[in-house]
Amino acid sequence: MLKMAIMKNRKTRRTKAIRYVLMAFLSTTLNGAVNASDAGFTNPILRGGYPDPSICRKGDDFYVVNSSFEYFPGLPIHHSKDLINWELIGYGLHRPEQASSAVNLVDVQSDGGIHAPSIRCHNDRYYIITTNVYSPPEPGVPTQMVNFVITADDPAGPWSQPHVIEGAPGIDPDLFFESDGTVWYVGNHAPENPAFQGEGEIWLQQLDPTEWKLIGERYFLWRGALKGAIWAEGPHIYKKDGRYYLLIAEGGTSFDHAVTVASSDSLTGPYIGNSRNPILTSRHLSYDNWVNSTGHADLVELDDGRWFAVALGIRSDIARRSNMGRESHLIPVIWEEEPYEWKAEKLTWPVFAPSSGRVERENPSPFPGTRQNKPSTFVDNFDQANLKLDWNFRRVPKPGLFSLQAREGFLRLYADAALPRNRGRASLMGIRQTESDFEYIAEMKFEPLHEGSQAGITLFQKDDNYMRFTVEQTDSGYRLAVHVREARSEYENSLETLELTDYQGRIQLRIDSSKSSYALAYSLDEGKTWAEVASVPGDKFISQGYTGAYLGLFALSQQNQPGDFADFDWVKYAPRPRF
Structure with a gap:
């Protein structure tokens, strides 16, 4: 009885599997090539x-x-x-x-x-x-x-x-x-x-x-x-x-x-x-x-x-x-018995992507009729009691690095005297870059007490490979600065500086990635007009190790001058997939 039940269960599951395969095949055949808008999916399934x-x-x-x-x-x-x-x-x-x-x-x-x-x-x-x-x-x-x-x-x-x-x-x-x-x-x-x-x-x-x-x-x-x-x-x-x-x-x-x-x-x-x-x-x-x-x-x-x-x-x-x-990709798998007549025991083996033998960009959905959601814009207004799950830190952050309660509706990031360095913990946090093309904007209020303090946005791969786009207090006012550290280099380079004569303590900073290049711009009128500051080739931040790039927030103070911070009102990341 038990053997019959097991065989019946296997037959039912096999029938279901065949039905799903046929439905997926018909969906692909009748609708033509699968694309992001059809009942299919695009790899990778976890992007970034x-x-x-x-x-x-x-x-x-x-x-x-x-x-x-x-x-x-x-x-x-x-x-x-x-x-x-x-x-x-x-x-x-x-x-x-x-x-x-x-x-x-x-x-x-x-x-x-x-x-x-x-x-x-x-x-x-x-x-x-x-x-x-x-x-x-x-x-x-x-x-x-x-x-x-x-x-x-x-x-x-x-x-x-x-x-x-x-x-x-x-x-x-x-x-x-x-x-x-x-x-x-x-x-x-x-x-x-x-x-x-x-x-x-x-x-x-x-x-x-x-x-x-x-x-x-x-x-x-x-x-x-x-x-x-x-x-x-x-x-x-x-x-x-x-x-x-x-x-x-x-x-x-x-x-x-x-x-x-x-x-x-x-x-x-x-x-x-x-x-x-x-x-x-x-x-x-x-x-x-x-x-x-x-x-x-x-x-x-x-x-x-x-x-x-x-x-x-x-x-x-x-x-x-x-x-x-x-990144993570999804691949269909079937099991096939060996066809060799000369073998006394024919083994069964898994076959990955049986129709092509490789990871395909476009695929039928595992469950016909289901649709893959298009990559969505990430927005954080910092109006929740806890930080959204998307945010990561390089290593366990120092206690008190940020606060969501110090100013209602803002993330307060406290400035630290450390630049990114191996084994270090800078005042740095970010979300994953999920597409080569995107727009990333943050609105910041920053009026530090000490000269040399700076804060803004960043793109980072590693401790020795990053870009900082920040507002810095000087002895005469404020300026914008772009700093780049190329992979495995010992020091960062100052790529661009620009005096901010009309800065009133509030600014929007933007990184726009297109055609394998990062365009950096700022706005002092809540995004009505933008001024480009620099363009940085995207190949300067290619993943060289085990991890991918992050887009984030950064704050830096001078040694022995604690107490400065930046308040971020919101962050928006809009990916533009290359389907």
């Missing part, structure tokens, strides 16, 4: 710096978590009902005390911090497991890989304090919940006898989920499928029809990035690689393909038996790169 996506499902709800590296709050979590429209609902690391001790985001180095999380739901409880990569500032002290788990009853939070897993080397861990009730830690490390420099190995060990300790024997599963490909990492294990599937990333997170898969009839191995590996990559395509570096995937099964994957990729908007860095 949202790399290393991991996905889970509970009922009709989907959740994605992404790497956040040195940013705070960390571990952004999005929710969706249809896989194509996503809402930011919270962060896994949302309290300073979660990120100020064993997990250190206070003085973490650039491109350190939170790497490649995995989100899972088990028995109505949510788990995120991830790594904090921290290099102590003391010379000669080795980098620390702090692997930890946080839990929550609601993915919107609150999330627990980190449970650090001792004795767990490597990065990019995953949790696998076996049907017998055991919990398993899946990680990577450098093997004892590597065949080549940079070789990685995936390992597995049982985890006690009450004491958060590794127990029992450690099993070494797989070193990857691509000959000479470095960094076997990002492992995820799935169980389907009694077999286990190990999905990993290989080749590094640039143009050679790839997804490969292996399978075993036992959780602990041995694992056999798919002869058609890699199953997702852009390494075989032109460097000028619309998206490159695709990889680091995670799979999710729908209620009707269909499968999809989320994976990262980099849009080739500017010189084969982009200012947004690595």
Whole structure:
């Protein structure tokens, strides 16, 4: 009876899946090419710096978590009902005390911090497991890989304090919940006898989920499928029809990035690689393909038996790169049995993007009839009790950095004497740049007490790569200044200065990005007229590391002259997608 029920359930799910595929096919065929206005969707599904996506499902709800590296709050979590429209609902690391001790985001180095999380739901409880990569500032002290788990009853939070897993080397861990009730830690490390420099190995060990300790024997599963490909990492294990599937990333997170898969009839191995590996990559395509570096995937099964994957990729908007860095994309997945007649046991494997084998920009909707919302304008009038979720800081901000209560309807940003620097915490906050073309405006009231204090807007990639567009008090009044620090340069350059003879304490500052160039302008009459100050090439802020660009607010004071601040009335960010 049980076997018959299982077979009936599988048949029902297969019928649903076929119906959805046919509906999507007919929708695409009858309507022609899918575009943003049809019942389809455009990749990426999470636009802006949202790399290393991991996905889970509970009922009709989907959740994605992404790497956040040195940013705070960390571990952004999005929710969706249809896989194509996503809402930011919270962060896994949302309290300073979660990120100020064993997990250190206070003085973490650039491109350190939170790497490649995995989100899972088990028995109505949510788990995120991830790594904090921290290099102590003391010379000669080795980098620390702090692997930890946080839990929550609601993915919107609150999330627990980190449970650090001792004795767990490597990065990019995953949790696998076996049907017998055991919990398993899946990680990577450098093997004892590597065949080549940079070789990685995936390992597995049982985890006690009450004491958060590794127990029992450690099993070494797989070193990857691509000959000479470095960094076997990002492992995820799935169980389907009694077999286990190990999905990993290989080749590094640039143009050679790839997804490969292996399978075993036992959780602990041995694992056999798919002869058609890699199953997702852009390494075989032109460097000028619309998206490159695709990889680091995670799979999710729908209620009707269909499968999809989320994976990262980099849009080739500017010189084969982009200012947004690595973003999250959605890919359909089917499972196919091997056709080889000579094989005694024919294995079944996942096939990514079965019609093309690559991440496509335009796609049919996973649920026919649903439409993807167009990228919307972000406006913050600072009239809420708490800061909107979109705002991030580079590292855990200093206490008292800003206030939403000091002046009603304004965000007050207190000036600090620090410029952006590695491990530093400047008076700086921002939202993600989500498109290459956009308009960003902020209205500011700024009347400091001390000469040399300045405040305004900014675009920043890293501690050593940013642009500041500020109002500065001088000995004779006020002036506008544009400062640019190019990637990996030691100092910033003053690009432009302009005396503000008619400044009365209130100003609008604008960055308008078009044709791969940033135009900076200001208005003293509430946006009625604008005067352009400078134009900065967009390629000066191409993502060079793990994260993308942010558009933000900034305030600077001179040393030993505290007390100055800027009041921001509102901020508006209007993206202009290049569909």
